[in-house]
Amino acid sequence: MxxxxxxxxxxxxxxxxxxxxxxxxxxxxxxxxxxxxxxLHWMDNEKFMQLFAVTQITxxxxxxxxxxVGWEVAGLSGLLVATFxxxxxxxxxxxxxxxxxxxxxxxxxxxxxxxxxxxxxVGLILAGGLDLAHAAYRGWLTPILIAANVAFIxxxxxxxxxxxxASALIALGAHYSGVxxxx
Amino acid sequence: MGQVLPGANVVNASVxxxxxxxxxxxSLVSVFAIMILPILVLIVLxxxxxxxxxxxxxxxxxxxxxxxxAGMVIATGLKMALKLKPGLAGWLIIGIAIGAILILRxxxxxxxxxxxxxxxVLTVMLRKK
Numbered sequence: 001m002x003x004x005x006x007x008x009x010x011x012x013x014x015x016x017x018x019x020x021x022x023x024x025x026x027x028x029x030x031x032x033x034x035x036x037x038x039x040l041h042w043m044d045n046e047k048f049m050q051l052f053a054v055t056q057i058t059x060x061x062x063x064x065x066x067x068x069v070g071w072e073v074a075g076l077s078g079l080l081v082a083t084f085x086x087x088x089x090x091x092x093x094x095x096x097x098x099x100x101x102x103x104x105x106x107x108x109x110x111x112x113x114x115x116x117x118x119x120x121x122v123g124l125i126l127a128g129g130l131d132l133a134h135a136a137y138r139g140w141l142t143p144i145l146i147a148a149n150v151a152f153i154x155x156x157x158x159x160x161x162x163x164x165x166a167s168a169l170i171a172l173g174a175h176y177s178g179v180x181x182x183x
Numbered sequence: 184m185g186q187v188l189p190g191a192n193v194v195n196a197s198v199x200x201x202x203x204x205x206x207x208x209x210s211l212v213s214v215f216a217i218m219i220l221p222i223l224v225l226i227v228l229x230x231x232x233x234x235x236x237x238x239x240x241x242x243x244x245x246x247x248x249x250x251x252x253a254g255m256v257i258a259t260g261l262k263m264a265l266k267l268k269p270g271l272a273g274w275l276i277i278g279i280a281i282g283a284i285l286i287l288r289x290x291x292x293x294x295x296x297x298x299x300x301x302x303x304v305l306t307v308m309l310r311k312k
Contacts, residue, residue: 020295024192026256030284031291049249054228056252060221063191071229090190091198095210098199116302117187119273122263123280129257130285136253138246149254164251171247
């Protein structure tokens, strides 16, 4: 049998993160990384970032990083518990808000809440990205790759998967040519 | 609305849209439909990962992809900021969020609990007349 203490830990940690994820999954990535790496010691930063890279290749909602962490620490049951814990609280809230939204949409209070909360989401996502940038650091090549990818997303319309693959190849080339060894 | 509700944006949107068409059953079906294929693909990729990650070249390639992924999150935030064109209140809220998380290192729960009321107050106070 699977270790139930890990499963209940997954459920507790991720359902809590679920309800504070204003701005979506990207906004809670630093909290997720902090819990999984610094508090629970389930993996190190390098492993967490590698898993995150795997979920970026996966099509669909980016909430699957939670599923993959669950899979890594407790197999299939971990994946299911992690995914449900992350989705259920926020989905229930969205369901309720969705039911009342048609009543309040367009009122000044609703617009005010939106005007106030979108910058919160933006701030949390930017902080999340910078936290991951720090966690991804493996020598001087890392900030160069990060800057190149920011520019790629902002200034081109190509599928981000190309940039992911190019970055993987550049990392290989830089490492084995000895230009920028990744530690 | 999906942007400001907590949780996965796409999944939240599918809950609300499913409910509009078929009630609770519609919500359940659309969440299941949106998650099942990604989860199956993820299981395949995760199995490949656990088999090969110890090979140094695979690990190095994934470190490169990890840096790219971090860049993509930053770019997502910048794109949202460019679209939002924040006023003074907006920039203050964004700055406080980044400072509280990256410099003060507050746990996200407290940041969110403190920032949501702060953001509402700032937005009301600095609203253009």
